[in-house]
Amino acid sequence: MTMVPAQPLDAEGFAPFGDIIDARGPTPQSINAGHAQRYHDLARLDHDPSGHLAISVFVAEAMDFPVAVTMLERHPRGPQCFVPICGTPTLIVVAGDRSGVPGSPRVFLAPAGTGVSYRRGTWHGVLTPIGAPGHAVRYAVIDWTGPDMNLETYPLPDRLVVQAPQSSH
Amino acid sequence: MTMVPAQPLDAEGFAPFGDIIDARGPTPQSINAGHAQRYHDLARLDHDPSGHLAISVFVAEAMDFPVAVTMLERHPRGPQCFVPICGTPTLIVVAGDRSGVPGSPRVFLAPAGTGVSYRRGTWHGVLTPIGAPGHAVRYAVIDWTGPDMNLETYPLPDRLVVQAPQSSH
Numbered sequence: 001m002t003m004v005p006a007q008p009l010d011a012e013g014f015a016p017f018g019d020i021i022d023a024r025g026p027t028p029q030s031i032n033a034g035h036a037q038r039y040h041d042l043a044r045l046d047h048d049p050s051g052h053l054a055i056s057v058f059v060a061e062a063m064d065f066p067v068a069v070t071m072l073e074r075h076p077r078g079p080q081c082f083v084p085i086c087g088t089p090t091l092i093v094v095a096g097d098r099s100g101v102p103g104s105p106r107v108f109l110a111p112a113g114t115g116v117s118y119r120r121g122t123w124h125g126v127l128t129p130i131g132a133p134g135h136a137v138r139y140a141v142i143d144w145t146g147p148d149m150n151l152e153t154y155p156l157p158d159r160l161v162v163q164a165p166q167s168s169h
Numbered sequence: 170m171t172m173v174p175a176q177p178l179d180a181e182g183f184a185p186f187g188d189i190i191d192a193r194g195p196t197p198q199s200i201n202a203g204h205a206q207r208y209h210d211l212a213r214l215d216h217d218p219s220g221h222l223a224i225s226v227f228v229a230e231a232m233d234f235p236v237a238v239t240m241l242e243r244h245p246r247g248p249q250c251f252v253p254i255c256g257t258p259t260l261i262v263v264a265g266d267r268s269g270v271p272g273s274p275r276v277f278l279a280p281a282g283t284g285v286s287y288r289r290g291t292w293h294g295v296l297t298p299i300g301a302p303g304h305a306v307r308y309a310v311i312d313w314t315g316p317d318m319n320l321e322t323y324p325l326p327d328r329l330v331v332q333a334p335q336s337s338h
Contacts, residue, residue, distance in 0.1 A: 023226045023307055032295040036229035041314055043224045053222050055212045055250055055286065055311060057192045060205035081224060083252050083309040085282050113254050115309060117224065126201040138192055140252040140284060142224060142311060145210055 003066070005163045006109040009092060009116070014108060017094040017122045019043040021083060021115030043117035047078030051146015058139045062088060062131035065164040069093050072102045072123045073153045078144025081117035082127060085138040088112055091162060093125030102154055107162050117142075123154065172235070174332045175278040178261060178285070183277060186263040186291045188212040190252060190284030212286035216247030220315015227308045231257060231300035234333040238262050241271045241292045242322045247313025250286035251296060254307040257281055260331060262294030271323055276331050286311075292323065 007013065011020050021042050028037035045053060072095060084090060090110040095102035102123040109130065110116055118124045129137035144150055176182065180189050190211050197206035214222060241264060253259060259279040264271035271292040278299065279285055287293045298306035313319055 021224060021226060021309055023228050028228070031227070032229070036227050036296055038310075039226040039228075041223035041225060045222060045224065053214060054210040055190060055214065055252075056210060057190060057208040058200070058205050059192050059197070059208075060201070083224075083254065085253065085284075087256065113307065115254075127205055138282065140190055140309065141207075 001159045001161055003161045003163055004107050005166045006091060006107045008165060009108040009110045009114065013106065014116070016096060018116055018118045021081065021117060043079065043081055044119055045079050046120060047144045048146065050148060051077060051144050053078065053142055054145040056141045058127055058141050059136050060127045060129055060139065062129040062133060062135040062137050064130065064133050065162065067091055067128060067162045069125050069156065069160040069162060071153055071155045072105070072125055073151060074121055074123045075143065075150045076121050076152065077146065077148060077150045079117050079120050081115065081142040083115040083140040084113060085140060088129040088131045088137045091125065091128040091130055092116055094118070095123040097123060105160055109165055170328045170330055172330045172332055173276050174335045175260060175276045177334060178277040178279045178283065182275065183285070185265060187285055187287045190250065190286060212248065212250055213288055214248050215289060216313045217315065219317060220246060220313050222247065222311055223314040225310045227296055227310050228305050229296045229298055229308065231298040231302060231304040231306050233299065233302050234331065236260055236297060236331045238294050238325065238329040238331060240322055240324045241294055242320060243290055243292045244312065244319045245290050245321065246315065246317060246319040248286050248289050250284065250311040252284040252309040253282060254309060257298040257300045257306045260294065260297040260299055261285055263287070264292040266292060274329055278334055
């Protein structure tokens with residue numbers, strides 16, 4: 001068993017794994033006669049041409065720290081992007097690939113209102129909102145759908161236990 | 170000037186114009202060992218193959234009723250899907266097409282936490298969160314990006330003023 005604290009999500013640390021969906025970064029375009037700002041094309045959404053991107057809604061049970069992570073998964077045919085609809089932080093566990101299995105996991109905490117997009121083929125943990133245990137939390141999910149298999153799972157040989165970020169109580 | 174009350178958003182009334190992004194409808198798939206439910210592939214996202222779907226974030230100023238609507242727009246090359254990140258209702262103004270210009274507008278109010286996807290080419294109003302005037306409200310937006318023009322606008326000859334739903338105070 002390995003204990004690790006979640007790190008605050010930052011674009012540089014997360015860059016090898018995917019993209020952050022929020023209202024930051026380069027200067028946005030002013031649209032709608034100045035009444036709105038557009039932060040444009042934030043995620044790389046390349047995918048297998050045999051299927052298409054779909055929008056779904058996931059309703060997931062919240063968990064509280066410490067969170068045990070026992071498996072990672074990946075989607076070989078396209079990205080998977082999570083946009084939080086409820087105001088809940090999200091636990092982000094990702095890993096690079098080492099010869100077809102996950103390397104050392106990195107653990108982030110995305111704040112409420114911030115989404116992430118896992119790049120095609122990136123190892124990641126299952127959707128884990130952080131909040132009152134069992135509370136139902138909604139996300140809009142953009143991912144690939146098509147005729148072929150799009151899920152690989154890998155049980156972690158060393159159980160990972162994620163603690164609250166060290167800056168919090 | 171025409172005064173109309175917003176109607177509660179319902180899937181049947183909205184069906185000619187697009188799709189509702191929420192956790193309703195057919196039985197979801199149970200995923201993540203039963204800890205999450207997936208409401209799958211909720212919106213028709215067909216688009217021109219010369220470009221691709223992109224995820225952006227819009228930050229829009231909220232308005233309060235009555236809301237004056239002076240123009241509609243449409244996107245000929247793909248859908249436009251709005252997922253609310255903040256907990257704010259959204260004004261939805263849509264219209265069918267009559268020989269290249271909008272027909273009579275329909276006016277809905279999407280509750281907080283509910284997204285909509287405007288089908289490719291559907292006439293609709295600009296993004297209008299309903300809340301404290303000027304308050305900045307975020308949405309994740311999935312729409313087409315590519316080399317060609319993807320916006321047509323139409324100034325309404327008869328200014329439309331939308332009132333609060335009649336069931337509310």
